[in-house]
Amino acid sequence: MAISLYIHVPFCIRKCRYCDFVSYTYDPEAARRYRVALLREMALYHERLAPQERQLKTIFIGGGTPTCLPEEDLAAILEGCSRYFQWLSGVEVTVEANPGTVDLQKLRTLRSAGVNRLSLGVQSSSAPLLKLLGRLHDFNQAVEAVHLARRAGFDNLNLDLIFAIPGQTLADWQGCLEKILDLQPEHISAYSLQIEENTPLARAVAEDGVIPCDEETELAMYRGVINMLTARGFEHYEISNFARPGYRCQHNLTYWYNRPYLGLGPAAHSCLGDERFYNVSSLEEYESCLLAGELPVAGCEKLSRSTMMAETVFLGLRLIEGLDLEKFAARFGENIEEVFGAQIKRLCSLGLVEIRSGRLRLTSRGLPLANTVFREFVLP
Numbered sequence: 350m351a352i353s354l355y356i357h358v359p360f361c362i363r364k365c366r367y368c369d370f371v372s373y374t375y376d377p378e379a380a381r382r383y384r385v386a387l388l389r390e391m392a393l394y395h396e397r398l399a400p401q402e403r404q405l406k407t408i409f410i411g412g413g414t415p416t417c418l419p420e421e422d423l424a425a426i427l428e429g430c431s432r433y434f435q436w437l438s439g440v441e442v443t444v445e446a447n448p449g450t451v452d453l454q455k456l457r458t459l460r461s462a463g464v465n466r467l468s469l470g471v472q473s474s475s476a477p478l479l480k481l482l483g484r485l486h487d488f489n490q491a492v493e494a495v496h497l498a499r500r501a502g503f504d505n506l507n508l509d510l511i512f513a514i515p516g517q518t519l520a521d522w523q524g525c526l527e528k529i530l531d532l533q534p535e536h537i538s539a540y541s542l543q544i545e546e547n548t549p550l551a552r553a554v555a556e557d558g559v560i561p562c563d564e565e566t567e568l569a570m571y572r573g574v575i576n577m578l579t580a581r582g583f584e585h586y587e588i589s590n591f592a593r594p595g596y597r598c599q600h601n602l603t604y605w606y607n608r609p610y611l612g613l614g615p616a617a618h619s620c621l622g623d624e625r626f627y628n629v630s631s632l633e634e635y636e637s638c639l640l641a642g643e644l645p646v647a648g649c650e651k652l653s654r655s656t657m658m659a660e661t662v663f664l665g666l667r668l669i670e671g672l673d674l675e676k677f678a679a680r681f682g683e684n685i686e687e688v689f690g691a692q693i694k695r696l697c698s699l700g701l702v703e704i705r706s707g708r709l710r711l712t713s714r715g716l717p718l719a720n721t722v723f724r725e726f727v728l729p
């Protein structure tokens with residue numbers, strides 16, 4: 350079966366205040382060593398995977414900030430992807446980029462190396478909120494990045510946004526969405542801010558009196574983005590994702606359909622067949638494993654049938670269209686009611702999920718409570 354490929358680029362120019370991803374301050378020498386190691390990792394998988402597992406439906410180069418790498422490094426990574434893997438026709442190739450780390454030349458290099466989707470981390474249009482988040486860029490740079498991407502030939506642009514930022518009002522959020530819509534992206538991701546432990550933002554909340562957004566405002570912002578974007582022709586196809594018709598993110602759909610993917614780079618996760626495994630997160634350890642000719646895998650889990658069923662359900666429920674029950678039965682040889690009948694009955698009676706047209710889906714009441722619903726499907 351063809352797979353999706355994720356590549357983690359673990360560098361950023363500077364750490365954002367809310368971020369708990371694995372990323373290091375960009376340094377040209379460390380980036381050069383990372384590139385050598387990454388190409389070795391690709392070569393090792395080329396030797397070990399069956400030919401059909403080297404066929405790629407999608408590629409996603411994320412991070413970190415991939416575009417803080419010089420264009421030669423990005424071109425070499427993409428060249429490695431085509432040397433060691435086979436790109437299926439129509440392959441979707443996404444690169445994550447941050448405003449302030451792209452110029453026309455770099456974007457043209459990406460485009461001519463086969464990248465056909467750009468995901469820009471805009472996050473907000475408000476200067477004080479971008480400052481609070483510790484973002485490197487301002488909104489003008491985000492607008493400039495969108496224009497440069499269009500000039501470089503990108504006709505599939507995602508803009509990432511964050512809402513429920515401390516101090517943000519509903520009116521701020523609506524104003525931000527208006528400005529984003531003016532940029533005419535094909536895709537928008539809108540996630541509510543999670544204040545993760547041990548981040549500078551969490552410390553600011555604990556020690557400096559920064560007040561997190563309250564639940565009621567967060568919910569109003571979530572309902573607001575759904576109403577506003579669907580009224581402007583976007584399909585709300587996943588809890589936090591919106592696309593113009595024909596522009597759903599194929600790579601992320603791989604995860605939500607619970608299909609196989611390979612992750613390369615420090616801390617990247619993979620799921621192939623009934624095995625899930627993940628790489629070491631330390632860049633040093635990652636490089637030394639690969640220098641020694643070994644895969645940098647830190648842990649591996651054999652997935653039981655019940656785990657795979659549960660994951661298929663709650664990942665499928667992330668999609669607004671829901672989980673296709675016939676496909677579930679065909680994949681696992683059991684009807685969903687035989688496995689999760691009690692949970693579905695309970696959640697239906699609470700009005701959080703429904704079965705319609707052969708699909709199990711979250712109701713509009715269940716959408717903001719998705720995590721509570723998902724917990725119901727984890728089998729003991």
Ligand code: SF4
Nearest residue numbers: 361364365368412413
């Ligand atoms: S750009 Fe992204 S990965 Fe880098 S520090 Fe900011 S949030 Fe984290």
